[in-house]
Amino acid sequence: MWICCNITGHLLVIFMNICMLSWEYPPRIVGGISRHCQGLARALAKMGHTVYLITLDFPGAPYYEEDEGVRVYRTAIELGHPNFIVWVLLFNHFMEKKVAMLSKQEKFEVIHAHDWLVAPASISSKHYLGAPLISTIHSTEVGRSRGLHNPDSYLIDGLEWWLTYESKRIIVISNSMRQEVREHFRLPDEKIDVIPNAIDSSKYEIRVDRDDVKRRFGIDSSERIVLFIGRLVPQKGVEYLIMATPKIIEKHPEARVVIVGNGWSKDYLLNLASSIGCQHKVLFLGFLSDQDLIELTLSSDVLVIPSIYEPFGIVALEGMAAGVPIVASNTGGLAEIIEHDKTGFLAYKENPDSIAYGVNKILSDPGYASWLVQNAKRKIREVYSWDAVARKTVETYEKALRE
Amino acid sequence: MSLMSGKFSSLPGEIYMLHILHNIGATSPERALTLEEIARWTAMDPLEAEINLRKLLKDRYISVEETLGVKRYFVTADGIRKVLSMYS
Numbered sequence: 379m380w381i382c383c384n385i386t387g388h389l390l391v392i393f394m395n396i397c398m399l400s401w402e403y404p405p406r407i408v409g410g411i412s413r414h415c416q417g418l419a420r421a422l423a424k425m426g427h428t429v430y431l432i433t434l435d436f437p438g439a440p441y442y443e444e445d446e447g448v449r450v451y452r453t454a455i456e457l458g459h460p461n462f463i464v465w466v467l468l469f470n471h472f473m474e475k476k477v478a479m480l481s482k483q484e485k486f487e488v489i490h491a492h493d494w495l496v497a498p499a500s501i502s503s504k505h506y507l508g509a510p511l512i513s514t515i516h517s518t519e520v521g522r523s524r525g526l527h528n529p530d531s532y533l534i535d536g537l538e539w540w541l542t543y544e545s546k547r548i549i550v551i552s553n554s555m556r557q558e559v560r561e562h563f564r565l566p567d568e569k570i571d572v573i574p575n576a577i578d579s580s581k582y583e584i585r586v587d588r589d590d591v592k593r594r595f596g597i598d599s600s601e602r603i604v605l606f607i608g609r610l611v612p613q614k615g616v617e618y619l620i621m622a623t624p625k626i627i628e629k630h631p632e633a634r635v636v637i638v639g640n641g642w643s644k645d646y647l648l649n650l651a652s653s654i655g656c657q658h659k660v661l662f663l664g665f666l667s668d669q670d671l672i673e674l675t676l677s678s679d680v681l682v683i684p685s686i687y688e689p690f691g692i693v694a695l696e697g698m699a700a701g702v703p704i705v706a707s708n709t710g711g712l713a714e715i716i717e718h719d720k721t722g723f724l725a726y727k728e729n730p731d732s733i734a735y736g737v738n739k740i741l742s743d744p745g746y747a748s749w750l751v752q753n754a755k756r757k758i759r760e761v762y763s764w765d766a767v768a769r770k771t772v773e774t775y776e777k778a779l780r781e
Numbered sequence: 782m783s784l785m786s787g788k789f790s791s792l793p794g795e796i797y798m799l800h801i802l803h804n805i806g807a808t809s810p811e812r813a814l815t816l817e818e819i820a821r822w823t824a825m826d827p828l829e830a831e832i833n834l835r836k837l838l839k840d841r842y843i844s845v846e847e848t849l850g851v852k853r854y855f856v857t858a859d860g861i862r863k864v865l866s867m868y869s
Contacts (some may be wrong), residue, residue, distance in 0.1 A: 401865075405858075408865040437809060437858045458806030460822065465804040609866045640859060641866035642796065665859055 393426045394487040394775065397477060397503065399433075399496040401469070403450060404668075406436035409609055410692045411492050411516050414551075414575055416445070421576075421768035423447030430480055432473050432499075451476055463533060466495055473499040481507055488512055488775045494519070494534055497541040510546040510778040515559050517689045522613055524687065539563050546778040549573050549771070551690040552711035558689075571774045574715075575692045576767040579699035579758050581672055588677040595663060595674065601634040604737055605678040605702070607671065607693050608685075610641030615684035615707060618730050620647060622684075623656045625734035630741045635660045636678070638671065675700040679747075680740050684725070684733055688712050694722070695762050698754035703747045705736035715762075721754040795833040796863075798823050799842055803856050803864040810846050813853030 398419060402412040419429045423446060435441065435452040443450050453476045455469045473496060477486075481503075491500035491513045504511035519526065519534040526532050542548055542563045548570045550556045556570050589599040597603065604626060608614045619635060626633050637647070637660065644662065651660040666674065675681070681697035683706040690711035697704045698715075704722035706712040716722035723736035740747045792800065801823050807814050814822070820830040834854055837843040842860035845852050856864070 406861075408862055436861070455806055458804050460801045460804050462800065462804055611866055640862050642792075642863065645793075665862055 393428070395428045395484050396422060396430065396488055396490060396775070397480070397486040397507075397509070398429055398431045398490045398492070399473060399477070399500050399503075400431065400492040401434055401495040403431055403433040403452075404445075405439050406434060407665075409516075410575070410690070413692060414514075414516070415492055416448075417576055417578060417764040418768060418771060419448040420446045421764035422771065424765070425768055425772065427772070428484075430484065430486070432476050432480075434469060434473075451480070463530060467498060470496065470498040474502055477503045478506070488778060490514070490771075490775075491541060491545070492516065494537040494541055497537045497544075501541065501544045504544060510775075510781075511544055512547050512549065512774060512778050513541050513545040514549040514551070515542065515555065516551065517555075517687070518558060518562060520562055521558060521687050521689065524613075545569075546781060547571060547774050549774055551575050552714050554710045554714065555689045571770070571777075573767055573770045573774070574711075574762060575690045575695060576762045576764040577692065577695040577699050577758065578764060581668075582676065582696075582700040584672070584676070586673045586676045591673045591677040594670075595636070595661070597634055597636065597661065600632055602630065602632050602680075602741060603674075603678040604633050604635045604680045604682060604741075605638065605675065606635070606682050606684070607638045607675070607696070608683075609639050610637070610643045610647055612643060613685060613687040614639075614641075615686045615728065616643070616647055617650055618684045618728055618733055619682050620650050620656070620660055621654065621730035622734040622737065623651070623659055624654060625731065626737050626741075627656065627659050629738045633659070633679075633737070633741060636674070637662045638664075638666050638674065640665045672700070675702060678702050680705060680737050682733060682737065683707065683712060685709060685712065686728060691715060695758060698722075698758045701751045701755060703740045703750045704754070705733060705740065717753075720750070721757050722750055794825070794829065795836040798825070798830065798833045799837055799856065799860055800864055802843065802854070803861060807854070808856045808861060810844075810853075810855055813846060813855035815851060815853055819854060 400415045402408045404412055404416050419431050422429050429448045431448050431450045433452055435454050441452050453472045457468050459465050486509050489500055489503050489509050489511045493516050519531050523531050526535050556572050560567055592599050606619055623635050651657045681702045681704045685707050688710040694715045705725055706716050707727045708724040709727045718724040725732040725736045806812055820827045842863055843854050844857050845854050
């Protein structure tokens with residue numbers, strides 16, 4: 379660790395060894411945590427810090443690689459168990475073993491955990507390494523499941539509480555999450571820092587042949603794409619977009635709802651599209667590679683984010699960076715990112731009519747769509763860069779080291 | 782604690798099977814399992830297990846490899862994402 383003092387006599391850490399734990403890191407992409415960790419870790423490495431990213435293995439990914447300066451260690455899970463929670467506890471053991479092995483060669487100044495899935499490994503590492511633990515709480519079980527309804531949920535909620543209790547500082551990604559974790563886990567407000575998500579907008583600065591992209595995905599060049607990107611799980615509210623489809627195609631028969639992502643609700647959503655007679659207007663593409671996703675986003679006319687629960691909503695930043703007008707639920711982090719009628723359209727939560735109204739307004743009025751896009755792109759440049767997020771994260775690390 | 786305690790105890794058979802295969806680590810060709818082994822782990826009748834495997838193969842959530850006439854099944858990257866989507 380390199381340290382110096384500023385003019386007020388505060389210790390400032392110049393470079394540090396950061397041990398970051400996450401159950402997902404590209405190409406293991408389940409939700410937003412994967413891309414968040416990659417963006418943050420790369421930006422920290424760019425600042426000169428050494429980031430050791432401990433994660434789980436994935437088919438085709440190497441056990442060790444350097445990803446733009448980030449030292450990525452993928453841990454094999456050598457033992458399994460049919461029960462998911464037991465499986466989580468087992469992989470935490472193997473992650474902890476990896477941290478212990480690395481700590482023989484390196485001294486970690488901070489340990490940074492992402493969500494409950496790595497809580498046991500992070501907490502025990504904190505104790506035997508004597509380094510402060512910082513945790514980012516991306517979402518909570520009580521929020522994801524809209525309450526605690528069964529033993530698994532109670533256990534996950536307990537692990538989340540345990541992680542916040544053991545952490546020196548907590549990072550959340552929006553003000554709505556700050557309120558949620560403070561109230562639910564009874565945390566002191568001064569222990570929590572709000573650091574938003576960010577995006578590498580340069581990925582979207584490419585030219586694409588929209589007709590060619592549409593053709594590749596079986597979409598006619600005359601069709602206008604109403605895009606959804608995300609996990610197919612109830613909290614994402616995809617059903618409300620599907621229910622809005624008849625009202626969208628009534629006004630815009632050229633619209634095609636395109637759903638990208640996978641998840642356990644997929645069969646239900648396929649049946650829903652059939653039952654309301656619009657299966658021909660709803661296209662399920664499954665999981666796409668990053669490049670395909672960028673090209674499809676750039677070829678879309680509206681991005682819809684109909685979430686019921688969304689602590690942040692990184693997909694909103696992706697749409698804004700790509701220059702696609704957004705219709706999003708007026709909830710959680712989305713309501714903080716998007717200013718209604720300025721950087722996007724905020725629809726009422728769980729309301730297909732409101733979603734359809736927003737989509738139709740954007741498809742019908744190119745001037746309105748262009749106004750939203752210009753404002754959104756400006757906001758992305760000014761607020762949501764990984765360099766800014768990494769600087770704020772280092773400030774949190776420094777606070778944890780001082781306290 | 783049951784195999785699928787609480788949260789997802791009412792899953793369709795093939796998704797239940799996918800979960801079990803994932804959680805016990807059958808996620809690579811080296812750790813692939815035969816139909817009989819899968820039937821034992823999931824406590825399913827072999828015929829029912831085979832029907833579920835066929836559904837999972839069709840959706841590309843699992844893959845099959847054959848050596849010396851024995852078929853072994855393992856969870857694909859898409860299958861891993863399908864399972865994990867329930868918990869994140």
